[in-house]
Amino acid sequence: MSRNRLTLAVAALLVLTLVLQLVAFKVRETERAVVKRFGKADREITTPGLYWKLPWPIEEVVKQDARLRVLEGPLEEMTTEDRKAVLVSCFVTWRPGKAVSFLEKHETEAQAAKTLDALLRSTQTQVLGRYPFSALIAPDKTRLRWDEVERDIREPLVAKARDAYAIDVVFVGIRRLALPRDTSENVFARMRSEREARAKELLTEGQTEAQKIKDDAENARQELVNAAEIDAKNLRAQAEKECQDAYRVFEKAPDLAVFIKKTDELPKALSGRTTVVFDLNSPPYDVLKGIAPVGSR
């Protein structure tokens, strides 16, 4: 009896699994699903969960990956408003929009990408023709209009892709700029001449700067020496000032002061390789009168 119950349970489980496979399906957060009845889209499921359907061939489920993917456009030559040729490659981050419409309009995802590519190329050509070259290349950020150009491509692309092709465009960007081959030759010639001019400018700049540094140093030297000379004069003047009291004392007998000074200087004048001839009448040699032989040494 128990054997029969087990067999029945296993059989029931197998049948249940088979039935569930036929009538139930799961939609993930990353997916959208379309339920088709006899080939015609019946309903669209965008919320994740477990759903029911009638078994095949009555109903059939088609799932779409709702995650983001990227379409990279090729480098395409365009002419800017100021008649300059430039190669631009844009990209679009996108995902399927309304599931039923997407299914109707595109046989495969690759076909949807091809449609979007054509749409992107036509939009970018129109938009870039309205902007000068300087909108894409500018010497500083404030003059660059890159965001504006991208916005002008994105807005019509988003609307057209959504309404006409059930494609949800999330991001549009310019990923590469290039120059046509013959233009790049001219650019290299200009780069060479600019670099040569820059090299000369740098050398001149170096010479000017070096000369300025030397001139500044010479001025600094002059200032330092001048300041020291002034200080030296002040020190000497200060010393003279300190001697004023002594000079006032000397005024009591100026002859004596002068005599003291002279006799003070005398030993300095008579020292070293000097030969001195004195008159015997001159003091103190007058004491030698009648004593010393003439011409003593």
Added chain:
Amino acid sequence: MIEEREEAARAALEATVSLSLRVLRGAMGVLVLLFLGSSVFTVEQHEVALVRRLGSVIGAPDQRVLPPGAHWAWPVIDEVVRVAARRDERLATDTFQLEARVTDVVGKPPERKNGLDPERDGYLITGDANVLHATIAVQWTIDDAYAFSSRAREVPELARPLLERAIAKTAAAMPVDDLLASRKETFLEEVRSELQRSLDALGIGVRAGTVFLAKDFAPPPQARESFAAVTKALQDRDTQISKARGEAAEVVGLARSEASRLRGEARSEAKRRTADVLADQAVFEALLPEWKRDPRAVKARLVADALARSRPEEGFVVPPGEEVRVRLERDTKPAQQKLLERAR
């Protein structure tokens, strides 16, 4: 006899069926165990995981991301999604680099003539319309595993064009000299910020880390020599300035020494002068009373003292009224000696 044979056959059949059922039951038991065992899963150290139940991620926003370790999920109805969110990944782009060609010599910079073929050779256009090559990379990590798993398939597919856009856009607003020398770091930081802004716009939970130059900026082969000349001119300029600074420092240093010497000399002279005058004053005051009495005696004594302090080489005293002839001769011996040495 026949009945006995039938009985034996029935018994054998029953035994076989019974054995088969036992084997089947055992197999089912094993299957049930395997089924229950498959509901336990592990998350590796570099990963986090999410569990989708019937398609929806389960758990409150702050609890739905499962850390490394062992976890449990219902078989069949639950689905485990693993995300390598704890690992720094690297994404590099060669879009702005010269294409490697068979004619390129290994170890030497590639050569190109005439214009560049934009389909093959990539480059950046700078804000002053110059052209540069570079390979730039970014380190990225998944910050929000839920956002990533629900909106993205893989990071490089979505992030590479965004990185290229950030590079092209940032370079388009910077002069070539900034990129080659002074503002590389600024450029890389601006690329990172721009990339992060666009990643945030996609809402895929990816964080851009460091942006770096996998291959440094290089001028195109057609203008390489001119760029090298500028580099040399830059070095020459710096050398000239550096040399001038050295010379200036020397001039100022010498001037400081000279100024110090002038002040020192003046200070010594002033001290000496003051000391001399004070000494003269002392002598003056000592001699003044005597001078008033007998100036001749003071004079005589002062002269005698001075002569006593003098150290002449020779001295002659001439008696009055006598004729004296003095012949002064230079000592010419050292000069003659010098002339002889020179002649030799």
